[in-house]
Each structure stands twice: as structure tokens, then as C-alpha cells.
Amino acid sequence: MLVSIDSAIDSVIDDANAELRKLSLAIHNNPEESLKEEQACQTLVDYLERKGFKVERNVAGLSTAFVATYVSPSGAQGLNVGFCSEYDALPGIGHGCGHNLIAISGVALFLAIARVMEACWIPGTVKLFGTPAEEAFGGKITMLDQGTFDGTDLLMMLHPTAGYSGAWHSQCCLSLDVEYFGKASHAAMAPWDGINAGTAANIALLTMGALREQLKPDWRTHGIIAEGGRAANVIPDYAKIKYTIRTGWANELDILRERTLRVFEAAALATGCTHKVTEEFAYLDNLDNPVLGGLYEELMQSEYRVPPERGVGGSTDFGNLSHKFISLHGMYDLAGTRVPNHTIEFTRDARSEEAHERTLFAAKTAGRVAARCLVDQSFWSQVKKAHDERRQQTSGDREM
Ligand SMILES: [Zn+2]
Ligand SMILES: [Zn+2]
Structure with missing residues (x-):
């Protein structure tokens, strides 16, 4: 050589x-x-x-x-x-x-x-x-x-x-898009006629924050409200969250996924919205x-x-x-x-x-x-x- x-x-x-x-x-x-x-x-x-x-x-x-x-x-x-x-x-x-x-x-x-x-x-x-x-x-x-x-x-x-x-x-990670579908209405004249998709998105993020107390040290959850309404005087009929969950090991991801999906569903139930979850991508x-x-x-x-x-x-x-x-x-x-x-x-x-x-x-x-x-x-x-x-x-x- x-x-x-x-x-x-x-x-x-x-x-x-x-x-x-x-x-x-x-x-x-x-x-x-x-x-x-x-x-x-x-x-x-x-x-x-x-x-x-x-x-x-x-x-x-x-x-x-x-x-x-x-x-x-x-x-x-x-x-x-x-x-x-x-x-x-x-x-x-x-x-x-x-x-x-x-x-x-x-x-x-x-x-x-x-x-x-x-x-x-x-x-x-x-x-x-x-x-x-x-x-x-x-x-x-x-x-x-x-x-x-x-x-x-x-x-x-x-x-x-x-x-x-x-x-x-x-960490393993899974990225999700969560959409909430409500009903628009005038925010002052007839708010009781609306179904607030923005509120559903807020409840979802706050509840994920509360859930965090019981997650393992190497698990992470984080996200943003990507769309939450367009005007303060309109009850939003649509909101979208971009969310990521992470765990240390792949066999834990399904456990966190199930708990996360329950939270997103609960926010829909609480507000009367319907919702749709799309799994975007997953890394091992x-x-x-x-x-x-x-x-x-x-x-x-x-x-x-x-x-x-x-x-x-x-x-x-x-x-x-x-x-x-x-x-x-x-x-x-x-x-x-x-x-x-x-x-x-x-x-x-x-x-x-x-x-x-x-x-x-x-x-x-x-x-x-x-x-x-x-x-x-x-x-x-x-x-x-x-x-x-x-x-x-x-x-x-x-x-x-
Ligand atoms: Zn990076
Ligand atoms: Zn990088």
C-alpha cells in the first residue's frame, strides 16, 4: 500500500x-x-x-x-x-x-x-x-x-x-393532521347557532398538554394550530392541527398513538364537531x-x-x-x-x-x-x- x-x-x-x-x-x-x-x-x-x-x-x-x-x-x-x-x-x-x-x-x-x-x-x-x-x-x-x-x-x-x-x-415519530369540521355563524348575533371548530382545536392542544404529565421521559408530543378560523367575528367552521408524537422505541408508538387519538376525538365530542385524522409520515x-x-x-x-x-x-x-x-x-x-x-x-x-x-x-x-x-x-x-x-x-x- x-x-x-x-x-x-x-x-x-x-x-x-x-x-x-x-x-x-x-x-x-x-x-x-x-x-x-x-x-x-x-x-x-x-x-x-x-x-x-x-x-x-x-x-x-x-x-x-x-x-x-x-x-x-x-x-x-x-x-x-x-x-x-x-x-x-x-x-x-x-x-x-x-x-x-x-x-x-x-x-x-x-x-x-x-x-x-x-x-x-x-x-x-x-x-x-x-x-x-x-x-x-x-x-x-x-x-x-x-x-x-x-x-x-x-x-x-x-x-x-x-x-x-x-x-x-x-425517537420514533408519527406526524398527524387533525381536521375539525363545525358550523359557521355570526359570533355576536347568533353564536349559539355555530359549532366552533377553533374551540375543538384549542381543547385538543390543551388536553394533550395535560396528558403530558403521564408520559415517559423520552416521549414527546407537540403541535400547532395550522388553521383556526379567519375572522374574530365568525365562529370558525374549520380548524386544522399539525401534530407530532414521539417515543423512544417503536413498540411504544402505538400506545401513545391510541391515547392521542382519544384526545382528538374527545375535543370533537365536547364541541359537537366532526373530525378527521390523517397520518402524514412515520420515522423509526x-x-x-x-x-x-x-x-x-x-x-x-x-x-x-x-x-x-x-x-x-x-x-x-x-x-x-x-x-x-x-x-x-x-x-x-x-x-x-x-x-x-x-x-x-x-x-x-x-x-x-x-x-x-x-x-x-x-x-x-x-x-x-x-x-x-x-x-x-x-x-x-x-x-x-x-x-x-x-x-x-x-x-x-x-x-x-
Ligand atoms: Zn431538523
Ligand atoms: Zn436535521
Whole structure:
């Protein structure tokens, strides 16, 4: 082996540093919400094609999904490794989850492992999956259902947050739309003739607040009134709630779902409205792999000198992939500022030089973990064993 793996990873990411910064800022400057990430997708695909990679667009029927593929010059008979890039933004606050950085960390990892395969004569295939709509809907689930990830041996992605971790056990989540149908009336001349759909929505949210007292520590319920009437002097005949429920484990989600549906029904009963519940999308919990995550954390700790943080909270459509594929969802510290995701301050930090450098360091670290799987048979056996054990622990979980 003429070139060391670590130096191959570092040099390709360092060489691409300025280009990756440009990609990240282009995506950050033009935030596009889920399934509307046309420019971000185009920017990434153009870059990969300019680099000479084969890229398939419009994957799984999603116009903003893509797959880039590189087959080692030594042949495809080794591992099939995949990385995920996300690039959707949040309504109102732009890249408050730092998906511009997830986009470039995926590109950096793809370039690094392609270079390792080429320079170190390692057979295998590496793919970059451009996965849209993580913040709403879950593009990865559509791609999973359509077979886009079939044949993958190892899947990885990185996500910025406060603190780092290779063992993020994310929450299962279910998103619901709840509609209440009442009867409009003049709010002063004949309020007794109306059936107030806005009141039903209010009762539903207040009762969910009361229910929260008896929920487990790793369960979450939260939502908004998306439509609650149009004028103060009209009894609203229609109201709509957008609501999300989350649990630590998949087999708990049905329990919370039943209790939540009873509350929504009670609000209809109390007000005389009719109601309709539509289940929008569901994410499974992320099954961490202690061997992959352990090496990731060990390498991160040797740089940052602080222990990993295993916070509870948040969900990802990568969770659905983790139940099928050996995977690592690596978290890293965005900027050392302790700012939570989904805030305007996180949006600001996601374009900083510091966040960029930390993203590239996390990519170099995850690249070392992926490369270890490629070259160390006994490590790879441990990784597979850990995955099987984790799956057995959760075998009673529901499929989604
Ligand atoms: Zn987010
Ligand atoms: Zn995110």
C-alpha cells in the first residue's frame, strides 16, 4: 500500500475544502423546503459530474433525489458503502438544522472513500445518496421502499448539533393532521347557532398538554394550530392541527398513538364537531451500532478532549434505514456554542467558518471508520455481529 488510508482521506478532503465551502454557502444562501430542493440538488449533481462521477437523477420518483456511484478500479467485489447527503431547509428559519453541512459532509465522505479505493487498491463500490425532504415527509423512506439502497453493506451520514455522539438513539415519530369540521355563524348575533371548530382545536392542544404529565421521559408530543378560523367575528367552521408524537422505541408508538387519538376525538365530542385524522409520515428510531459508533467517538474524543453526549430527542428518516442496514449516524458539534437545532441562531452558525472546519473534521473521522470496515475483516465481523444483536433486541418492534 503506497498511500496510507488516513493521508488519502485527509488530502482529498483538504484539496476540496474551498469547493465544499462554496457548495455549502450556495445551499445555505438559498434555503429550499422539503421536496423543493431543486437548486441544492442541481448544485451537488453538477459538482459531482464535473468531478467525473456517474450520477443518476430523479431517483425513486423524487425529482430532488440522486445517486452518485464510483466503482473501484480494483473491482466491485468488496463492500458496497453508501453515504447520505441532506439539503432541505425549514420553513421560516432556513438552514436551522445545518443540512447545507450534511450535504457537503456526504460529498466529502464520498470523495474520500473513492480516493481510498483508488489509491490503496481496495475493491468495492461507494455511493452518495442525495436524500431530500428529511424535515417533512422522509425522502429516505420512499427511496428505501423503491429499492434505492438495495445491495448496500454499510450506510453512514453525519449531522451537526451541540456535542458529538456515535450512539444517537433517535425517537420514533408519527406526524398527524387533525381536521375539525363545525358550523359557521355570526359570533355576536347568533353564536349559539355555530359549532366552533377553533374551540375543538384549542381543547385538543390543551388536553394533550395535560396528558403530558403521564408520559415517559423520552416521549414527546407537540403541535400547532395550522388553521383556526379567519375572522374574530365568525365562529370558525374549520380548524386544522399539525401534530407530532414521539417515543423512544417503536413498540411504544402505538400506545401513545391510541391515547392521542382519544384526545382528538374527545375535543370533537365536547364541541359537537366532526373530525378527521390523517397520518402524514412515520420515522423509526435510529439503531446505533456500538462498534462503529465506538470507534467514531474514540477518534472524536482524541481531538476534542470532552466526552460524547447522548441526548434524547429528535427523529430522522435515517432511522428507517438503520433497521435494515448496518449504519452509523454520527453527530458532531456545530460550533461549540450549545445552540439547539431548529433555531435562527443555529442557522447563523451553520454558515460559519468554524462549523465548516468541524464538518470536514467529522467527515475525516467518519471516513476513517468507513475505511476500517473496508480493510479490517475482524473489525467488520464485529460490526455485523453488533448490528444483528441490536436488531434482535428490537425484534418485537413494529414495521413501518
Ligand atoms: Zn431538523
Ligand atoms: Zn436535521
